[in-house]
Amino acid sequence: MQYIPNILFLLLLVAGVGYFTKNIRTVIRNIKLGIPVAINDHKKERYGNVARIALGQSKLLKRPISGALHAIVYLGFIIINIEVLEIIIDGLLGTHRVFAFLGGFYDFLIGTFEILALLVLVSVILFWTRRNVLKIKRFLSPEMKGWPKQDGNIILYFEVVLMGLFLLMNSSDYALQQMGAAHYIQAGSYPVSSLFVGIFDTMSQSSLVLLERTAWWLHITGILIFLNYLYFSKHLHILLAFPNVYFGAITPKGQFKNNQAVTAEVKMMMDPAADPFAAPAPDAPPPPKFGASDVMDLTQVQLLNAYTCTECGRCTSECPANQTGKKLSPRKIMMDTRDRLQQVSKNMDTNQGVFVPDGKQLLNDYITTEELWACTTCNACVEACPVSIDPLSIIMDMRQYLVMEQSAAPTELNATMTNIENNGAPWPFNQMDRLDWAKE
Amino acid sequence: MSDVLKVPTMADFMAQGKQPEVLFWVGCAGSFDDRAKKITKAFVKLLNNAGVEFAVLGTEESCTGDPAKRAGNEFLFQMQAATNIEVLNAYKVQKIVTACPHCFNTINNEYPQLGGNYQVMHHTQFLKTLLNDGRLKVEGGKFKGKKITFHDPCYLGRANGEYEAPRDLLRKLEVELVEMKRCKTNGLCCGAGGAQMFKEPEPGNKDINVERTQEAVQTKASIVATGCPFCNTMMTDGVKHQEQEQQVQVMDVAQMIADASEL
Numbered sequence: 228m229q230y231i232p233n234i235l236f237l238l239l240l241v242a243g244v245g246y247f248t249k250n251i252r253t254v255i256r257n258i259k260l261g262i263p264v265a266i267n268d269h270k271k272e273r274y275g276n277v278a279r280i281a282l283g284q285s286k287l288l289k290r291p292i293s294g295a296l297h298a299i300v301y302l303g304f305i306i307i308n309i310e311v312l313e314i315i316i317d318g319l320l321g322t323h324r325v326f327a328f329l330g331g332f333y334d335f336l337i338g339t340f341e342i343l344a345l346l347v348l349v350s351v352i353l354f355w356t357r358r359n360v361l362k363i364k365r366f367l368s369p370e371m372k373g374w375p376k377q378d379g380n381i382i383l384y385f386e387v388v389l390m391g392l393f394l395l396m397n398s399s400d401y402a403l404q405q406m407g408a409a410h411y412i413q414a415g416s417y418p419v420s421s422l423f424v425g426i427f428d429t430m431s432q433s434s435l436v437l438l439e440r441t442a443w444w445l446h447i448t449g450i451l452i453f454l455n456y457l458y459f460s461k462h463l464h465i466l467l468a469f470p471n472v473y474f475g476a477i478t479p480k481g482q483f484k485n486n487q488a489v490t491a492e493v494k495m496m497m498d499p500a501a502d503p504f505a506a507p508a509p510d511a512p513p514p515p516k517f518g519a520s521d522v523m524d525l526t527q528v529q530l531l532n533a534y535t536c537t538e539c540g541r542c543t544s545e546c547p548a549n550q551t552g553k554k555l556s557p558r559k560i561m562m563d564t565r566d567r568l569q570q571v572s573k574n575m576d577t578n579q580g581v582f583v584p585d586g587k588q589l590l591n592d593y594i595t596t597e598e599l600w601a602c603t604t605c606n607a608c609v610e611a612c613p614v615s616i617d618p619l620s621i622i623m624d625m626r627q628y629l630v631m632e633q634s635a636a637p638t639e640l641n642a643t644m645t646n647i648e649n650n651g652a653p654w655p656f657n658q659m660d661r662l663d664w665a666k667e
Numbered sequence: 668m669s670d671v672l673k674v675p676t677m678a679d680f681m682a683q684g685k686q687p688e689v690l691f692w693v694g695c696a697g698s699f700d701d702r703a704k705k706i707t708k709a710f711v712k713l714l715n716n717a718g719v720e721f722a723v724l725g726t727e728e729s730c731t732g733d734p735a736k737r738a739g740n741e742f743l744f745q746m747q748a749a750t751n752i753e754v755l756n757a758y759k760v761q762k763i764v765t766a767c768p769h770c771f772n773t774i775n776n777e778y779p780q781l782g783g784n785y786q787v788m789h790h791t792q793f794l795k796t797l798l799n800d801g802r803l804k805v806e807g808g809k810f811k812g813k814k815i816t817f818h819d820p821c822y823l824g825r826a827n828g829e830y831e832a833p834r835d836l837l838r839k840l841e842v843e844l845v846e847m848k849r850c851k852t853n854g855l856c857c858g859a860g861g862a863q864m865f866k867e868p869e870p871g872n873k874d875i876n877v878e879r880t881q882e883a884v885q886t887k888a889s890i891v892a893t894g895c896p897f898c899n900t901m902m903t904d905g906v907k908h909q910e911q912e913q914q915v916q917v918m919d920v921a922q923m924i925a926d927a928s929e930l
């Protein structure tokens with residue numbers, strides 16, 4: 228009988244971690260639907276980016292208020308999670324505060340965790356105020372209605388509850404320690420929770436133990452639920468920000484990738500020896516699809532981008548098209564890509580892991596051509612993103628599909644392209660007049 | 668200075684069996700657009716004045732393909748690139764300067780994988796090296812003490828990380844350089860990039876160039892300096908839209924330097 232809590236704990240842990248693992252495998256499977264990209268260059272520079280941008284939060288801090296609040300939550304969260312290690316060992320072995328033997332260092336650790344927990348609590352409340360009380364424009368865009376808004380708040384509630392339980396667990400533990408209750412070893416320092424230990428004065432030892440145990444169990448259960456919530460939330464960024472920054476572009480932002488399938492075709496056309504009327508070889512691969520109309524046409528990095536997006540809207544708030552009332556919002560491009568990818572994922576789950584065409588695609592069903600054509604390719608969104616996401620590359624791939632597969636450019640652009648083709652300039656001037664300016 | 672501009676072509680140099688110091692890539696706007704042609708000429712005057720042996724491709728130059736690529740027509744872009752690279756490589760061109768950030772970006776970043784490897788400079792970068800080498804004199808002249816703001820072209824700034832060369836030149840003109848709130852990495856686009864120059868904007872509540880020029884006008888600068896022919900057009904139109912053309916002028920950095928020395 229005495230092992231029942233340990234067994235319960237083990238079951239809880241296995242279920243929590245197991246379900247989380249399953250979801251992460253789904254994320255990986257879905258990302259692999261994208262076109263593979265071999266990125267094994269510039270390792271040093273890439274790790275440098277991870278250190279600065281992800282670990283060091285350098286781009287987040289460009290907006291000092293939300294940046295500083297985030298840095299506290301982020302640091303607090305990571306450091307406080309050292310405590311989770313102790314909780315897991317205690318849970319499995321039936322010990323209590325197994326690291327207490329560290330003595331003074333243990334006091335220091337627990338003291339630090341408590342102060343951080345308080346700071347996190349305050350920051351999260353400020354985050355909530357920013358989202359729900361202050362009218363901050365980037366939280367009010369059309370794409371933030373409904374689930375995304377709820378999601379943003381749920382995460383904050385989670386943090387409040389977890390930090391609250393952590394402090395409650397500590398303060399009741401501290402009260403029990405002072406009573407000299409059996410099993411409650413005198414360890415740790417409690418700069419925060421000792422402040423409100425007075426409220427337990429009237430409680431009996433047994434109800435205090437019950438309180439302490441309840442807080443302890445709810446806290447670890449909460450952490451496991453939180454872990455499993457990530458997959459359904461923009462909060463997946465707490466894991467994916469790191470690989471995403473690693474794979475972020477390190478070339479100049481103005482350098483757009485050259486489509487290699489096109490290069491091959493152009494080479495053939497320019498080759499005087501090639502016969503333009505030759506029938507394709509019977510074993511020739513099918514002609515490649517140019518550009519992207521659905522998530523499978525995007526690269527794995529672009530799909531990773533979609534899962535990483537924090538929906539912070541810094542991209543959109545810098546976007547010249549969005550600022551002047553156009554429909555385009557780079558954040559929505561990322562959210563749509565993820566939503567469509569999740570739809571494809573569900574489709575695969577119900578069809579034994581194979582995608583069965585559902586008559587939908589990213590283009591039109593999620594992202595409209597009006598949005599795509601409003602982009603000036605200014606790279607403001609790419610520059611603004613604190614986690615190295617590139618919404619512009621998706622816009623470009625989709626434009627490429629529109630023009631090369633559907634000949635669906637706006638009429639004026641068709642005229643421009645005809646001019647370039649015929650006169651070597653976007654305007655209808657004769658190439659032979661190109662030096663006339665020198666004589667004028 | 669004589670009124671006739673000295674503009675030799677690569678073919679001229681080839682005929683004499685010589686190589687110029689640098690190829691001046693004029694670009695479509697610089698060749699055909701009335702406002703941009705003034706930038707082209709101002710830059711040529713500066714080159715001549717500094718004694719730079721340069722050449723242009725003239726009628727052998729063709730659109731780099733930037734608007735085609737950014738409009739989604741990768742095929743047309745790569746055809747343009749292949750044609751241009753063939754010409755440039757045939758002339759064994761090594762160094763290119765251009766007054767258009769779009770041409771600069773395309774040739775510098777997107778041509779190498781297609782077989783075109785050159786050292787490419789934006790004209791403000793090139794002018795700065797001339798200045799450093801003592802070949803070019805930049806003096807305040809009529810701009811001395813004037814309030815001036817610089818609009819960062821996206822394809823020079825964010826796209827390629829060059830924020831200082833144009834500003835260094837402006838400082839040399841002894842102007843009072845004031846920055847717009849959205850400048851450098853946070854600079855706001857003029858609205859022309861990504862082939863927007865060639866189409867009507869999507870429905871919205873404002874044109875991007877108006878949003879941008881409002882910000883420029885708010886600085887109370889008497890000149891909005893630019894380094895891109897497309898920005899130049901967009902900003903000029905934006906200033907007109909606000910009926911500010913009496914108070915605010917839009918000028919390329921090269922035009923200002925040429926003007927200051929009364930070239």
Ligand code: HEM
Nearest residue numbers: 280281284287293300301304354464465468537539613614
């Ligand atoms: C590992 C622990 C992390 C935790 C607990 C965490 C927590 C949070 C929370 C609670 C929010 C929501 C803030 C709000 O309500 O506005 C948030 C947003 C965000 N997080 Fe994290 N995060 C973590 C890691 C990271 C990392 C490594 C990055 C990469 C730089 C990152 C980037 C962001 C960004 C860009 C936002 C949006 C912030 C904004 O609105 O300005 N996070 N994070």
Ligand code: SF4
Nearest residue numbers: 546602603605606608
């Ligand atoms: S690149 Fe396009 S989407 Fe991104 S900020 Fe500029 S206009 Fe907006």
Ligand code: SF4
Nearest residue numbers: 536537539540542612
């Ligand atoms: S793409 Fe980047 S900047 Fe835009 S909402 Fe997502 S995380 Fe924020």
